[in-house]
Amino acid sequence: MKVNTIEILNLNDKQLVELSRKSVLSLSLVEMKEVQKYFRNIKRNPTDVELETIAQTWSEHCKHKTLTGNIEYTEEKGGKKKVTKYKNLLKETIFNATMKLNKDWCISVFKDNAGVIDFDKTNGVAFKVETHNHPSALEPYGGSATGIGGVIRDILGVGLGAKPLANTDVFCFGLPDTKSSEVPEGMHHPKRIAKGVVSGVRDYGNRMGIPTVNGGVFFDKGYMANPLVYCGTMGIIPKNMSEKEVKPGDLVLVVGGRTGRDGIHGATFSSVELDKESDVSAVQIGNPIVEKKVLDTMLKARDLKLYRAVTDCGAGGLSSAAGELGEKTGLVIQLEKVPLKYKGLAPWEIWISEAQERMVFAVPPKNKNKILNLFKKENVEATFIGKFTNDGKLLLKYGNEVVANMEMSFLHGGVPKPTRKAVWKQKPIKKQSPVKVSAKTLQEDIKKVLADINVCSRDWIIRQYDHEVQGQTVVKPLQGSSITNSGPQDAAVIWPYTVVKGTKKGIVLSNGINPEYGKVDTYKMTASSIEEAMRNAVCVGADPEKISLLDNFCWGNPNKPEILGSLVRASQAAYDLSLGYGVPFISGKDSLYNEYTIDGKTYSIPPAFLVSSMSVIEDVNKTITMDLKNAGNSIYLIGITKNELGASVYSKVKNFKNGIVPDLDVKVSKKIMKTIFSAINEGLLESCHDCSEGGLITSISEMAFAGDKGVNINADAIKTSEKMTIAETLFSESNTRFIVEVSPENVVKFEKMFKGIVVSKIGEVSNDKLLKLESKKSKISVKENIKNLQKAWQKTLQW
Amino acid sequence: MAKNFAMVNKMKKIKVIIIRTAGTNCDYELKSAFELCGATVDRVHINELISSKNKILSYDVLAVPGGFSYGDDIASGKILSNEIKYKLGDNVKKFALSGKPIIGICNGFQILVKMGLLPKPENFEQISTLSYNDSNKFECRWVHLKTEKKNNDRTLCLWTRDLPDVISLPVAHGEGKFVADKKILDDIEKNNQVVFRYCDKNGKDTVYPQDPNGSLNAIAGVCNKKGNVFGLMPHPERYIYALQHPSREGYDGVYGWGKKIFQNAIDYLK
Structure with a gap:
């Protein structure tokens, strides 16, 4: 078998770059020079095997050079510049939070x-x-x-x-x-x-x-x-x-x-x-x-x-x-x-x-x-x-x-660590002008949002996957009150009874991702994605203090300062949130250089930060699902609704340009999630679903058709942070909100447990299979068959 | 004396063999199901069975689990069915004709059908098949099944005794459409060999997606004339506990109806 010796000792800079490109080594000039130095020291040229080995070992894919490299980050906010220097972004942010938290239940991290x-x-x-x-x-x-x-x-x-x-x-x-x-x-x-x-x-x-x-x-x-x-x-x-x-x-x-x-x-x-x-x-x-x-x-x-x-x-x-x-x-x-x-x-x-x-x-x-x-x-x-x-x-x-x-x-x-520049400039933020709709438009909008490609049912995909093999999936990706109804379940629960005989424990898996927010601000995107993954886990009964997270960055070319800046901001958010919640990241991955060139113009992907969460729960029998259970039960909205339609599904559907992307108050979020965990643990909730893309009306609709039940909703009872129109209230994507179902015998206990938290009693479950929405203040009344809502949700993605 | 004998008999451990090979997937949950019903279970690789051919006869129950044996290359279950038929052949037929319980689930059903152990083990020739779902894609969902009863509450199949008229189980397959010539189909029907049919929640005829594959006569499972060899596309081993059901229905507060199926085989031998 032929082994070639590659001439490197006498190459100039231009030739080094050309060698790297031609052989798909993906090594920068600085790195090529380091390689050249090593072989000049040992006074010979490398073989092709050696050069390839170095290229693989030093690749972004294997070494994560950007996230562990030197970064000089400049933040521009309100005309002021602030420079931060990182020697190893990953170690100083995400990994650092994990080390600080030092959870005794972490066995092997990063x-x-x-x-x-x-x-x-x-x-x-x-x-x-x-x-x-x-x-x-x-x-x-x-x-x-x-x-x-x-x-x-x-x-x-x-x-x-x-x-x-x-x-x-x-x-x-x-x-x-x-x-x-x-x-x-x-x-x-x-x-x-x-x-x-x-x-x-x-x-x-x-x-x-x-x-x-x-x-x-x-x-x-x-x-x-x-x-x-x-x-x-x-x-x-x-x-x-x-x-x-x-x-x-x-x-x-x-x-x-x-x-x-x-x-x-x-x-x-x-x-x-x-x-x-x-x-x-x-x-x-x-x-x-x-x-x-x-x-x-x-x-x-x-x-x-x-x-x-x-x-x-x-x-x-x-x-x-x-x-x-x-x-x-x-x-x-x-x-x-x-x-x-x-x-x-x-x-x-x-x-x-x-x-x-x-x-x-x-x-x-x-x-x-x-x-x-x-x-x-x-x-x-x-x-x-x-x-x-x-x-x-x-x-x-x-x-x-x-x-x-x-x-x-x-x-x-031996891989050299160059310094990359990163910048982030705050963009001006504008609220959208007040959104006024008629009852008829509202009724159509609810269905349009349910049918949106980023909200609609994924059953075409989910049902092609065997999600039941091993027999341990006790909370499934689609859940419903009978085997013929289904709605999107927030998190899955695995009960590993075939491996650990006699165990009651389970493993909750969930995720959060929303690149739409990242187009405005990757800090907010990362924060919202982390909370979404945690909300999803909490919805089935996970303890928010026992959640572990995985980070996955998919970004464009980090050699471009604006792109790297948005990456730094996301890492900072991950650090802040991880410490704020007390939940560690335990592993992660990044994929950079996601860009494509057409006719000399380069297009970069919208940054995507996927958060995956895993948590262990003590008793799988206590887990709950998102479908409404019984007529006569009360429906509560937990958390406050703010005027946050920025980058929302509703804004996309209505083609709004402005709007505030959802913020996050970690202290409030932590308290709410902990209380929901306690409520589920004590058996006070019949069902629980978080509010995310599409807002609270989307969540209520999903719970209704999954449970094959009607709902009567009083929109005026929804507590908002300021005066908002009914459309803004129903479609805002504010974080830290959950819809829960409580049976009459638990109402008193429930309300006592949630004292000090913003809770709105917004309606009850009915048997008539209608979504009825009333607002006396806005003089709006909507009545829609839940089957129509389900159809809207299911029809988009049926290939 | 008689009482003592009965007690000894009751304590007899039923031995179950689960045949596995490359691509077998549902063996652990199947083992758990039989164990929960009091059996001792061995998962045995086909290579080991081939190297000691009579080993299989030392067991009381034979189970072929779901999965994608050998990747379902050529056709689903085809390669393992040939291995069993031509390398263990006589012994498997002997096992079936002796009246000992045999179950094939999903890929296991495909294997039993393709080697000809179902629906007519006496002939041991393939006379029916399981073909691509009408939807032309893999389908994973819970379905309702009508338990076929010969006359007044008695099923021909020993595996499905004392089940409610309609139960639900999950399916997960791409090739589950039961197909046979009209004459063979008529025979199967006449002999009451249809064990389960896809149906709606009231036991009435249904359509896609509750009938996930378009099987002839909505057949989800069949048995031989004696009722000891049973093959089905749905997965009873995934419904051992009520907790596994999408809305957590079951019996005795804890168990799922799938458990009853395995319990029947064990009780039959006791």
């Missing part, structure tokens, strides 16, 4: 493939959310399938391996009704991307036997060329297996799929903006059954304690998997031993290929045969390819030939 928290005395639960955006843009089906396949392997590769219990997925797509002529050359139509992505997650997730229980979709024209695909997996792991340790002398075992030419340069390619020339061979090819076999067998090997460490082959392939495991020790690999799909791969291709379904293990020599036999019995390919050493070197051989020989310390610590 260091392994997933975050791990306590489940019970003996078990922990791990959660990770990944992005697979670039591949899904080029090849939607394969990109999303390998996205879910990859995050499942993160869970298999946390500690000594967790058993996956649930998947989540959140997508951002372009508008499905985009005209074909508006789709840039070389890109797929947004609807095709959406369908392909959903099918990919369906086919991989369903075949893995892991229920997809929670998610979301956000449509916006800004995601036409750069769809976002977030895939998450939650798993359970014995606490005494949550750490790994490699010892010199341990053998390197690669298990699962064979290595091929698919996914070459996946890691580095993710830092390149897309254009019509983008190479589809960077996308991996998935085979879920191979991964399922690995899952089945490796958990057996884990329980027999046959290995000391494991990690998955993700971005960067073997180069990052084996490299990470051997970072502290050093390792030697015989590349010719790696099983291949077909002949003809060059050594560097073998080393960095992102072929799927592969895990790398560190196996003590004494278990060599035992572990091979275990895999062989179930037709899983397992091959020893090398050994961990104690010399701190990465030594790669092909047969007798040395193809790479570098210091681990350079590889993992």
Whole structure:
């Protein structure tokens, strides 16, 4: 096999940049110069294997250079400038909050493939959310399938391996009704991307036997060329297996799929903006059954304690998997031993290929045969390819030939940290002019908002996913009073009774995302998204003080100061909120450079901050759902409604330009969520649903048709922070609001418990299947059949 | 003496084998279901069964769980059904004809049908199939099922005794449409081999989506003439507890109607 030596010692700056671009190394000039310096020191040129290894290891994807790099941030507010310097944005914001909070129920945070928290005395639960955006843009089906396949392997590769219990997925797509002529050359139509992505997650997730229980979709024209695909997996792991340790002398075992030419340069390619020339061979090819076999067998090997460490082959392939495991020790690999799909791969291709379904293990020599036999019995390919050493070197051989020989310390610590500039300027904020509507318009508007592409039912997607497999999904993504009604459930609850015999405990999963707010202010977007994820969890009965969060940044090109500025602002919000609520982030991920160039003009995505939440609850029997239960029960709105229509669904539907984006008062929010938790815990609430996109009338409508019940609502009873019109009141997206249902016997207790909190008794549940809305003040009366509301909600997304 | 014997008999542990292979998914919840009913359960890989062919006969109940065996490549369940038929063949037929309970759920049903163990194990030839849903996509939802009763409350199938007239269970499949020639279909109907049919909440005929796949005669599950071999597309192992039901309905305050199905097989053997 041919190994090339690459001339670098004598290149000038221009030539270094050209080399990086031509070979898809995605390294900056500063980084290329650092590489040049290293090889000038050891007085030779690098081989292609070495150069590729450095590029993978130093890639944004693997190293998160921007979030951990130096940033000089300038904030301009009211004509005043304030400069803040960060040496490591992630460490100083999100991670710092986690460290300050220092929760004793956090087992493993920000260091392994997933975050791990306590489940019970003996078990922990791990959660990770990944992005697979670039591949899904080029090849939607394969990109999303390998996205879910990859995050499942993160869970298999946390500690000594967790058993996956649930998947989540959140997508951002372009508008499905985009005209074909508006789709840039070389890109797929947004609807095709959406369908392909959903099918990919369906086919991989369903075949893995892991229920997809929670998610979301956000449509916006800004995601036409750069769809976002977030895939998450939650798993359970014995606490005494949550750490790994490699010892010199341990053998390197690669298990699962064979290595091929698919996914070459996946890691580095993710830092390149897309254009019509983008190479589809960077996308991996998935085979879920191979991964399922690995899952089945490796958990057996884990329980027999046959290995000391494991990690998955993700971005960067073997180069990052084996490299990470051997970072502290050093390792030697015989590349010719790696099983291949077909002949003809060059050594560097073998080393960095992102072929799927592969895990790398560190196996003590004494278990060599035992572990091979275990895999062989179930037709899983397992091959020893090398050994961990104690010399701190990465030594790669092909047969007798040395193809790479570098210091681990350079590889993992050598990446230079340039300083990036970031700026944020406050935009002027204007309230919208008062929104006045007639009863007839209001009635139509309620349906228009329910039918909006970002509010409407996702059942077309949800029902293609097996969300019931493993039999542990006790609060489902769609809930209703009977099996034929359904409404959007805020959070899912998994009751892991097949794994932890006799347990009453459950795991709540939820998410929050709203890029619409980010177009105005990423601080408010991040704050609202965090609260939304927490509200969703609290709605089913989670304790707001026991929630753990995951951050996922999808942003444009961070080399542009305004874009980086909006990222810094989001990180600050995450820090403030995490400390304010006392809830730690336990893991995260970023995907930058989400932009596309058409005719020389570059388009960047609207920044998206996805918050995923996981929490453990004590008793699954106490969880509640969002559908209304019984006629005669009272309906309350908890929280105050403010005039906050900025970036709301209603503003979009009505084409309003101005308006205030929802604010957040953490103290009030904390108190309200804690009280709701207590109320659910004491059995005082029959149903609970938060108010988010579409405002409170949307939430009430959803609760009504999900429960197949009518409601009588007195709009005048809704407490507002100022004088507001009925449309503003019903469609405002103010944070920290919940609709709850209380049965007559609990009313007194309920009202006592919520003393000191803004609560409006807005109506009651009826049997007549009508949404009746009255406002004497505005002289408005609306009567609508809940079936019509349900139809409006369901019809939009039925492909 | 007689009483003592009865007690010993009652304490006899029923042994259940769950066959699994690459792509089997629903084995853990199925194991939990049988265990809850008092059985001991082994999940056994097909390779192990092939290497010791008589092992299967030491069990009292045989269960083939849901999932995507071998990825459902070629056709759903086809590869595993061939492996079982041609590599364990006689023993599986023997198992069925001896009257011991056999259940195939979802992919397991597809496997039993494709090897010909259903609807007529005596012939052991494939005479029906489970084809793509009419909607042409995977469907995961809860559905109502009408429990077919031969005459006055007695079902032919030993697995579905004493169930209410209508129960609900979740389905999750892309290929669940039961198809057979008219003659075979008539035979199945005449012999009361239809166990479950998709229906509305009152047990009346229904349409998509409550009939998730467009099966002929709305068939959701069938058994053999003896009533010991049972295959169905819905998942009873996902409704062992009331808590698993979308509106938490069940019986005895705690259990889901799926449990009763497994309990029936265990009680039948006791």
